[in-house]
Amino acid sequence: MGNSKLYKGSLNTIILKLLEEKGKMYGYEITQKVKELTKGELKITEGALYPALHKLEAEGLLDVEVAKVDNRLRKYYKLTEAGEKETVNRLAELEEFIRSMQNLVNPKWSIE
Amino acid sequence: MKLTKEEIQFIDTYLKNSDIMFTDVRTEMVDHVATAVLEKMEEENHTFYDAFKAYMVVHKKDLLKYNKQFKKTTDKIVLKSLFKKFTAPLNICIMVASSFLLIQFFPLGDKKFLKFVLFGFLIIAILVYFFIGLKQRGQRLSGIERTGLILTLSFQLYNAFQNPFFNEKSVIINDYYFTLVFVLLLGLSTAFIAVILDLHKKYTNHYTIV
Numbered sequence: 321m322g323n324s325k326l327y328k329g330s331l332n333t334i335i336l337k338l339l340e341e342k343g344k345m346y347g348y349e350i351t352q353k354v355k356e357l358t359k360g361e362l363k364i365t366e367g368a369l370y371p372a373l374h375k376l377e378a379e380g381l382l383d384v385e386v387a388k389v390d391n392r393l394r395k396y397y398k399l400t401e402a403g404e405k406e407t408v409n410r411l412a413e414l415e416e417f418i419r420s421m422q423n424l425v426n427p428k429w430s431i432e
Numbered sequence: 433m434k435l436t437k438e439e440i441q442f443i444d445t446y447l448k449n450s451d452i453m454f455t456d457v458r459t460e461m462v463d464h465v466a467t468a469v470l471e472k473m474e475e476e477n478h479t480f481y482d483a484f485k486a487y488m489v490v491h492k493k494d495l496l497k498y499n500k501q502f503k504k505t506t507d508k509i510v511l512k513s514l515f516k517k518f519t520a521p522l523n524i525c526i527m528v529a530s531s532f533l534l535i536q537f538f539p540l541g542d543k544k545f546l547k548f549v550l551f552g553f554l555i556i557a558i559l560v561y562f563f564i565g566l567k568q569r570g571q572r573l574s575g576i577e578r579t580g581l582i583l584t585l586s587f588q589l590y591n592a593f594q595n596p597f598f599n600e601k602s603v604i605i606n607d608y609y610f611t612l613v614f615v616l617l618l619g620l621s622t623a624f625i626a627v628i629l630d631l632h633k634k635y636t637n638h639y640t641i642v
Contacts, residue, residue, distance in 0.1 A: 347464050348468060366491065366494045367498045370498050371498065371502060374502065374506075374509075391435060391436065395638070
């Protein structure tokens with residue numbers, strides 16, 4: 321991964337966005353999807369992913385469903401109604417942040 | 433291709449022996465490790481044990497970090513829930529009403545028998561905790577166990593500083609002080625019971641397989 325600190329603050333938003341798109345996902349699936357989308361640039365570790373999922377669950381943004389898959393239990397996460405609303409807010413915040421960073425890093429000079 | 437029951441059990445036992453004692457944490461980790469191991473077996477043509485060993489060499493540190501982090505997250509969640517239940521409007525109403533009733537109907541000096549009641553609140557909460565523990569049939573669930581730990585610590589703190597059997601003067605001698613301790617313990621115990629029952633309901637729902 322290039323610089324994990326740059327991604328750290330956006331981990332929750334990344335999780336919410338993926339769940340918004342896919343409906344419901346389990347932990348390992350999230351790590352693989354992120355790896356695939358970022359072409360291996362971002363690898364979410366177990367130590368970062370699961371505490372983030374549990375925090376979002378405790379905040380009432382995620383709901384949990386357990387299913388039996390191949391001799392073991394699998395925990396699926398999905399957005400609650402509050403989670404869906406929060407995803408929209410957080411994505412808007414992230415977009416605003418990216419725009420501000422772009423302006424800072426690559427300002428467009430103009431004479432008015 | 434799928435892992436056998438014995439292979440799943442092997443992963444579970446390995447994690448248990450690595451001090452990952454809570455069932456809810458381990459359930460999720462077993463699935464995570466099993467999926468990763470299975471992928472390795474398919475992609476790299478490994479046997480189960482080779483794939484498991486290769487996975488653990490790289491990821492064990494992260495899994496243990498998750499376990500440690502999980503306890504902290506659970507403690508924060510439990511403390512937050514306790515505060516929420518303690519300050520819930522119904523709980524506040526119960527505390528205010530009981531303080532009025534206490535001052536009204538039990539004047540100073542008649543309260544000596546009530547020192548048992550102070551203990552009673554916390555003991556009822558502890559009994560609820562043990563009853564729920566029995567219903568879990570030996571499964572250690574993080575939220576309930578961490579709540580139990582905080583409850584035990586509260587009980588010990590009360591014993592150390594306010595136990596009326598050892599420190600009779602402090603609690604019994606002053607009408608308002610007694611009422612304050614009485615009301616706080618009542619509120620705290622109901623908050624503990626509400627949190628334990630909520631967590632029990634949550635775990636029952638979560639582990640009801642769909």
